[in-house]
Amino acid sequence: xxxxxxxxxxxxxxxxxxxxxxxxxxxxxxxxxxxxxxxxxxxxxxxxxxxxxxxxxxxxxxxxxxxxxxxxxxxxxxxxxxxxxxxxxxxxxxxxxxxxxxxxxxxxxxxxxxxxxxxxxxxxxxxxxxxxxxxxxxxxxxxxxxxxxxxxxxxxxxxxxxxxxxxxx
Numbered sequence: 001x002x003x004x005x006x007x008x009x010x011x012x013x014x015x016x017x018x019x020x021x022x023x024x025x026x027x028x029x030x031x032x033x034x035x036x037x038x039x040x041x042x043x044x045x046x047x048x049x050x051x052x053x054x055x056x057x058x059x060x061x062x063x064x065x066x067x068x069x070x071x072x073x074x075x076x077x078x079x080x081x082x083x084x085x086x087x088x089x090x091x092x093x094x095x096x097x098x099x100x101x102x103x104x105x106x107x108x109x110x111x112x113x114x115x116x117x118x119x120x121x122x123x124x125x126x127x128x129x130x131x132x133x134x135x136x137x138x139x140x141x142x143x144x145x146x147x148x149x150x151x152x153x154x155x156x157x158x159x160x161x162x163x164x165x166x167x168x169x
Contacts, residue, residue: 028143033059034151036122038163041154046144053092064104082106085119118162125158126150 009019031051035042043063049055064082082104084090099106109117129150130143137143 028137028140030140030143030147032147033063034119034122035064036118036159036162038160040156041151041159044148044151051087051089053089053094056089056092056095057098060098060104080105083109083118085117118159121162122154122159125154 007019009016013019031047032044033047033051034044045059045063047055047059051059082099084106086109089095098104126147130137130146133146137146
């Protein structure tokens with residue numbers, strides 16, 4: 001179901017308030033950063049400002065390190081890969097230096113390749129689930145709550161399939 005609203009109206013009534021969707025013309029959006037380890041959905045935060053290199057490093061400090069300590073248990077030889085979404089800020093020299101200093105092992109991969117990106121596939125799943133709820137969401141707070149609920153209920157099997165599919169490429 002695509003949540004379309006159909007309205008029966010007479011000719012000339014297309015702009016009558018009773019024939020309009022109350023949410024028509026308004027669009028809510030949130031910038032979200034999430035960490036997706038193999039074992040679970042990981043940490044999640046709403047970002048309320050533009051992300052530059054310093055903000056990105058701050059996010060990694062606050063939201064990746066708690067997950068990294070858990071990951072280290074599963075990868076004692078440090079043979080894990082930190083994958084980002086290839087945004088330009090992730091390629092800033094200060095970010096590269098930070099990642100190297102803290103031994104967050106990243107990888108080089110082609111830009112504009114969402115099929116190779118676990119993150120993009122995860123966001124697609126979240127967006128599809130969120131679309132089913134748009135009729136109940138009128139504020140950013142409601143949107144955040146809905147996304148958090150979707151996020152925490154994504155099955156670990158789905159995440160593992162993405163990881164395995166990525167490894168096979």
